[in-house]
Amino acid sequence: MDGIVISCGGTGGHLAPGIALAEAVQARDSRTRITLLISQKKIDSRLSGKYPHLHFLAVPGLGFSWRPLRFFRCAVSQLKGLLFCLKLLLRERPAVVVGFGGFTSAGVTLAARLLGIPVALHEANRVPGLAVRTLGRLATRVYLPEGVRLPAVRAPRIRHVGLPVRREIVDHPRSAACERLGLNPKRRVLAVFGGSQGAGPLNDWAHEHLAALAAEGVQLYCVSGPGKGEAQVRELPLRAAKPAPEGMASDAPVGPPAESTAAAPNAAPAPAPTPARETPNAPSETIRAIFVPFCDDVATLLSAADLVVSRAGAGTIAELIRCGTPAILVPYPHAADDHQRANASFFERQGGGVVVEQGDFSRLKREVLDTIFNDWLLNQLRSNLRRMDRSHAADFILDDLERLSAESAAAKSAGSVSARFATPALTPPPRAGSAQ
Numbered sequence: 001m002d003g004i005v006i007s008c009g010g011t012g013g014h015l016a017p018g019i020a021l022a023e024a025v026q027a028r029d030s031r032t033r034i035t036l037l038i039s040q041k042k043i044d045s046r047l048s049g050k051y052p053h054l055h056f057l058a059v060p061g062l063g064f065s066w067r068p069l070r071f072f073r074c075a076v077s078q079l080k081g082l083l084f085c086l087k088l089l090l091r092e093r094p095a096v097v098v099g100f101g102g103f104t105s106a107g108v109t110l111a112a113r114l115l116g117i118p119v120a121l122h123e124a125n126r127v128p129g130l131a132v133r134t135l136g137r138l139a140t141r142v143y144l145p146e147g148v149r150l151p152a153v154r155a156p157r158i159r160h161v162g163l164p165v166r167r168e169i170v171d172h173p174r175s176a177a178c179e180r181l182g183l184n185p186k187r188r189v190l191a192v193f194g195g196s197q198g199a200g201p202l203n204d205w206a207h208e209h210l211a212a213l214a215a216e217g218v219q220l221y222c223v224s225g226p227g228k229g230e231a232q233v234r235e236l237p238l239r240a241a242k243p244a245p246e247g248m249a250s251d252a253p254v255g256p257p258a259e260s261t262a263a264a265p266n267a268a269p270a271p272a273p274t275p276a277r278e279t280p281n282a283p284s285e286t287i288r289a290i291f292v293p294f295c296d297d298v299a300t301l302l303s304a305a306d307l308v309v310s311r312a313g314a315g316t317i318a319e320l321i322r323c324g325t326p327a328i329l330v331p332y333p334h335a336a337d338d339h340q341r342a343n344a345s346f347f348e349r350q351g352g353g354v355v356v357e358q359g360d361f362s363r364l365k366r367e368v369l370d371t372i373f374n375d376w377l378l379n380q381l382r383s384n385l386r387r388m389d390r391s392h393a394a395d396f397i398l399d400d401l402e403r404l405s406a407e408s409a410a411a412k413s414a415g416s417v418s419a420r421f422a423t424p425a426l427t428p429p430p431r432a433g434s435a436q
Ligand SMILES: CC(=O)N[C@H]1[C@@H](OP(=O)(O)OP(=O)(O)OC[C@H]2O[C@@H](n3ccc(=O)[nH]c3=O)[C@H](O)[C@@H]2O)O[C@H](CO)[C@@H](O)[C@@H]1O
Pocket: 011, 012, 013, 014, 016, 047, 101, 124, 125, 194, 195, 196, 197, 223, 293, 294, 295, 296, 298, 312, 313, 314, 315, 316, 317, 319, 332, 335, 336, 339, 340, 343
């Protein structure tokens, strides 16, 4: 393939699979020109900064809104985005364009369509978003999660495939991962993760329950999200107020902990070993709760965690599956068309974990403690997650894109040959997107 433009801006859930696809293209042929279009949002520059070997370009564009002023600003910025993409595609002449949804996909999809470049759109969620629903009709190909339908797009243009996951997302040995994060491998680890923007209610829950979790011997690692809290490490006493019966969580109230606070997440050595449930009263031991605004090494976090409490973004779910980490998903209740609830309940039905609604937070602590100390259940969930993994998504998409680009090239050259030998009256000019 000569070149590829990947539109993946607006949020971590679009950017991460874009990066994954770019990595797969590079691995297949390092000479392929790859351009990744991102948005001007901070989260995009934060995440893309980790990949200096890839070529990112920020494209103008704002998210859609029905509010009059915002609607007008969105229309102007989308127009600017379209012109930007037309210039880019005319200069780069990529063999194919791929969009991972979101408002940054609009301009490049239209531009590709106008220039007769095959364009593929990928939907990660179990309810297709506005971008894929509206732009899908223009696309040469639409990739959907297994079992998801999009009636507006003709069936031959649809392929069912999972979400490409970045190469770095692999399951590491747990002990080494814990030590890298400054956690004690002999204690249980709960990760709290709100997706690329963080989740205020999950952060609040983590702050409210860190003492109670520590008392039970559960270490906490909370990724609070950019701008949603400072990095801090807290050392809390391990103190079972009421020893719990074997295999059951204690819900006894825990008094205010004698705690210390430090600023650097990975500074101090890991505390002394001994699981809380085996020796509930180890007076000198402290349990850590770590808060970071952003995590640059999600694979290490998911490898260290025995259990994750998380939003139900499609990217996070794909990474939980890849690392085999069981989760309690708390879908974001205001996600467009409630797609996070659909993502979460599919994950639950497949056996990767359980769903707790945000309105049902009172049962979250019990759910966490009942799961995190239940080795039989954790093993069941891990084996279900292994079964759910679709590790070939990037290669499947890449094979298909190569086919689309070859078909488009063949159609174009057939068009130009017939144009040379046939009379113009008999041979219609090749249509844009004739490979469709
Ligand atoms: C509120 C909302 O509508 N969120 C949507 C958004 O989620 P969001 O942007 O949160 O995306 P996901 O949860 O799908 O993925 C987040 C990605 O960012 C990475 N990451 C995140 C935090 C961090 O500190 N470091 C880091 O690297 C994760 O590893 C993952 O690759 O896009 C997803 C994909 O369309 C949707 O499913 C989500 O519903």
